Amino acid sequence: MRVDWKAVRRQFLLDPREIYLNAGTFSALPRPVLEAQQRLMAHAEGNPTRRGARNRLRPLWRAQRRVARYLGADPEDILFHINVTQALNQALFSHPWPKGGEFLAGDLEYGAIVNCAREVARRSGMSFRVFPIPREPRSEDELVEAVLREAKPATAGILLSHVISATGMVLPVERLGTALRRRGVRLVVDGAHGPGLVPLKLGSTDIDFYGGNLHKWFMGPKGTAFLYVARDLHLKLRPHVVGWGGVETDPRKHKVHDVKGTAWPFQYVFQFQGLYDACPFLALEETLRFRRAIGETNIRRRIAALIALVRRRLGKELGLRERSPAPEFSAGLAAFEVPGEFAPYGLEEAVFRASRITVAAWKDAPGRTLLRVSPGIWSSEAEIDALAETLGRLLR
Numbered sequence: 168m169r170v171d172w173k174a175v176r177r178q179f180l181l182d183p184r185e186i187y188l189n190a191g192t193f194s195a196l197p198r199p200v201l202e203a204q205q206r207l208m209a210h211a212e213g214n215p216t217r218r219g220a221r222n223r224l225r226p227l228w229r230a231q232r233r234v235a236r237y238l239g240a241d242p243e244d245i246l247f248h249i250n251v252t253q254a255l256n257q258a259l260f261s262h263p264w265p266k267g268g269e270f271l272a273g274d275l276e277y278g279a280i281v282n283c284a285r286e287v288a289r290r291s292g293m294s295f296r297v298f299p300i301p302r303e304p305r306s307e308d309e310l311v312e313a314v315l316r317e318a319k320p321a322t323a324g325i326l327l328s329h330v331i332s333a334t335g336m337v338l339p340v341e342r343l344g345t346a347l348r349r350r351g352v353r354l355v356v357d358g359a360h361g362p363g364l365v366p367l368k369l370g371s372t373d374i375d376f377y378g379g380n381l382h383k384w385f386m387g388p389k390g391t392a393f394l395y396v397a398r399d400l401h402l403k404l405r406p407h408v409v410g411w412g413g414v415e416t417d418p419r420k421h422k423v424h425d426v427k428g429t430a431w432p433f434q435y436v437f438q439f440q441g442l443y444d445a446c447p448f449l450a451l452e453e454t455l456r457f458r459r460a461i462g463e464t465n466i467r468r469r470i471a472a473l474i475a476l477v478r479r480r481l482g483k484e485l486g487l488r489e490r491s492p493a494p495e496f497s498a499g500l501a502a503f504e505v506p507g508e509f510a511p512y513g514l515e516e517a518v519f520r521a522s523r524i525t526v527a528a529w530k531d532a533p534g535r536t537l538l539r540v541s542p543g544i545w546s547s548e549a550e551i552d553a554l555a556e557t558l559g560r561l562l563r
């Protein structure tokens with residue numbers, strides 16, 4: 168099927184006077200998804216108690232089943248969250264880590280989640296260590312070996328991203344999950360950029376925890392994410408937020424068996440921890456419909472083609488030093504070193520002021536300013552040309 172990408176673009180609410188090349192922070196939302204969410208909210212406000220709270224649990228479970236199918240997971244192993252930060256906090260703070268053990272994080276991990284892992288290690292009496300990840304791997308084996316050689320007998324858990332936020336590098340988390348499980352090490356995956364960008368079959372992996380955002384590449388409403396928890400952990404976790412479900416997750420001991428539309432106390436204990444707006448999660452079904460109408464393969468190919476164009480225009484033609492690994496080891500995001508005096512915020516602002524283009528920028532560890540470009544399916548070749556032209560002028 169050939170996709171009319173101009174027609175796809177018209178389904179987004181993006182300001183036509185601007186260029187949005189930062190899907191890696193927040194995706195733009197397709198109009199049908201926004202409209203579904205608005206309809207759901209208006210309906211709920213007709214009777215906030217009955218329609219907004221009580222009767223939301225079964226539809227929520229239905230949305231959860233459909234999203235889980237997309238993720239290749241059993242819905243019982245998925246918990247909805249408002250973002251990955253909260254999802255991974257729940258995973259890390261609920262797990263009984265061994266006192267005196269060691270927790271590791273790769274040195275390209277996202278700051279907020281590193282903060283969480285470091286604090287969990289401190290409170291659990293574990294040491295915390297950051298180890299180097301290859302920047303320009305030549306093979307998947309090199310990445311796997313770089314992680315496995317760090318796993319020592321005291322290592323209890325490792326935090327790794329599926330897709331590195333700074334450069335778009337994809338880590339072989341499925342292979343790592345299997346290898347680490349054999350060594351008794353829990354793999355905690357920060358999948359902020361996974362769902363919607365790279366195919367997932369979570370239920371067929373040995374990954375222990377996977378926190379994924381649905382408000383980035385998946386194109387769900389803002390405030391949608393999930394936590395996947397491997398089945399053998401359900402009985403081991405203890406919630407750090409305790410609500411009506413209490414703390415007992417053993418179905419043999421739990422008083423409620425058909426819990427609010429789900430069949431498993433794990434959901435009751437870890438997900439129903441107080442009232443919240445279910446509408447963004449219910450509207451995820453519309454995102455699934457939107458994606459299906461375009462086709463997953465078409466979406467992935469489009470992003471790959473746009474990012475290849477970004478790399479050609481900014482890297483090969485403009486001469487900016489590429490900081491993303493070879494295309495076969497990366498997805499969706501491309502990073503470049505920017506010469507000169509620009510501080511990250513200054514660069515973002517300068518690009519926006521010059522041509523109303525939104526991109527992301529920050530400093531790497533040695534203090535160089537990096538520019539990150541992440542087009543969405545709404546982006547066009549002409550918009551990427553406009554970015555190259557703008558940078559050419561600004562950096563002259």
Ligand SMILES: Cc1ncc(COP(=O)(O)O)c(C=O)c1O
Nearest residue numbers: 250251252277328332357359380
């Ligand atoms: C790798 C990575 N992890 C975690 C996050 C945090 O996501 P959120 O703010 O939705 O919790 C981000 C956000 O950009 C990210 O890139």
